[in-house]
Amino acid sequence: MKLHLKIWRQRDAQSNGALVDYDLDGIDQHMSFLEMMDTLNGQLILNGDMPVEFDHDCREGICGSCGMMVNGQAHGPVAGLTVCQLHMREFKDGATIYVEPFRAAAFPLKRDLKIDRSAFDRIIQAGGFISASTGSAIEANNLPITHDMAESAFDSAACIGCGACVATCKNSSAALFTSAKVSHLVKLPQGKLEAEKRVIQMVGQMDVEGFGHCSNTEACEVKCPQGISVLNIAMMNWEFNKSSLLG
Numbered sequence: 001m002k003l004h005l006k007i008w009r010q011r012d013a014q015s016n017g018a019l020v021d022y023d024l025d026g027i028d029q030h031m032s033f034l035e036m037m038d039t040l041n042g043q044l045i046l047n048g049d050m051p052v053e054f055d056h057d058c059r060e061g062i063c064g065s066c067g068m069m070v071n072g073q074a075h076g077p078v079a080g081l082t083v084c085q086l087h088m089r090e091f092k093d094g095a096t097i098y099v100e101p102f103r104a105a106a107f108p109l110k111r112d113l114k115i116d117r118s119a120f121d122r123i124i125q126a127g128g129f130i131s132a133s134t135g136s137a138i139e140a141n142n143l144p145i146t147h148d149m150a151e152s153a154f155d156s157a158a159c160i161g162c163g164a165c166v167a168t169c170k171n172s173s174a175a176l177f178t179s180a181k182v183s184h185l186v187k188l189p190q191g192k193l194e195a196e197k198r199v200i201q202m203v204g205q206m207d208v209e210g211f212g213h214c215s216n217t218e219a220c221e222v223k224c225p226q227g228i229s230v231l232n233i234a235m236m237n238w239e240f241n242k243s244s245l246l247g
Helices: 033-046 118-126 147-157 164-168 175-186 195-208 219-223 231-246
Strands: 003-009 018-024 096-100 109-111
Touching: 018 033, 118 175, 118 195, 147 175, 164 175, 164 219, 175 195, 175 219, 175 231, 195 231
Parallel strands: 003 096
Antiparallel strands: 003 018
16 A cells, blocks of 8 residues: 555644655555554654654553544544554555644643643542442442443443543543543442542542533544443533532
């Protein structure tokens, strides 16, 4: 395959950035998108140029750190995938591909396609710990939770914190991410004790970080690689309003 790439290059947050053109030839259609980027970086290094910097880790769709905008879509054109799971067979020979970082005020750009997602970490930290007995574990059949509720909690906990929801939202809202973290604990008995305090603190931290408000377009769910449901946002709003009244 022959490809024409237009990749955002930026030295740091203080510098001006721009799309830079690169041409690649001989790309195998079975390569992953990140393998294609590795091929480009190999050529740049051989030519004495700086490689394109981007985040990645597991390359299995588990961590989401590879998040970037591909042709204007978070994680690319295929639903339910992270960039590392995207393959070049999804593009036509001779295609022009635009590659840019996730853009949000709360995600400062560090270099090229690499952004700082530590705002997500601070939202989770704001939620604090859960109180748990240090005695023996309860017998599983006596745990007061149904199978359906356990599955629902697992669905919420599946959020990998990649930031695609923020990058896709026109307001750069972190409501889907935050609500997934709030919901998966509030659904479980272990998370009930601090539930009222937790939701107030996490939503408050989300605002402090500079994320925008949810506009209910549901674009976040569409581009979430894990398919996290916007019903989590409804649950977070309910818990927040309830806790605000009780507090």
